[in-house]
Amino acid sequence: VIYxxxxxxxxxxxxxxxxxxxxxxxxxxxxxxxxxxLKKVRHFMETASPFPGGKHGQAKV
Structure with a gap:
């Protein structure tokens, strides 16, 4: 745990x-x-990368 x-x-x-x-x-x-x-927000959340500029895949929220 990080406080x-x-x-x-x-x-x-x-x-x-x-x-x-x-x-x-x-x-x-x-x-x-x-x-x-809602459609735009869903698309954003499906394509937002947890590692900007990296090639680590997509974040699924």
């Missing part, structure tokens, strides 16, 4: 994922329906 400060987004890897999701999908407000938004 981390109560809130440390620079250490918590899932915070980086949420930031990337927000930057690429939700911040743009391009979806006209909830279904379009």
């Amino acid at each position: 981390q400060p109560v809130y440390s987004p620079w250490v918590n890897h899932v915070e980086r994922l949420w930031q990337a999701l927000h930057d690429t999908i939700t911040r743009n407000h391009q979806c006209r329906s909830m279904w379009q938004l």
Whole structure:
């Protein structure tokens, strides 16, 4: 177990994922329906790599 400060987004890897999701999908407000938004979020989560720039495959969330 690695103890981390109560809130440390620079250490918590899932915070980086949420930031990337927000930057690429939700911040743009391009979806006209909830279904379009969910489709884009699902695609993002299926193709997001836990190792940016690497060849380690895809993250399945």
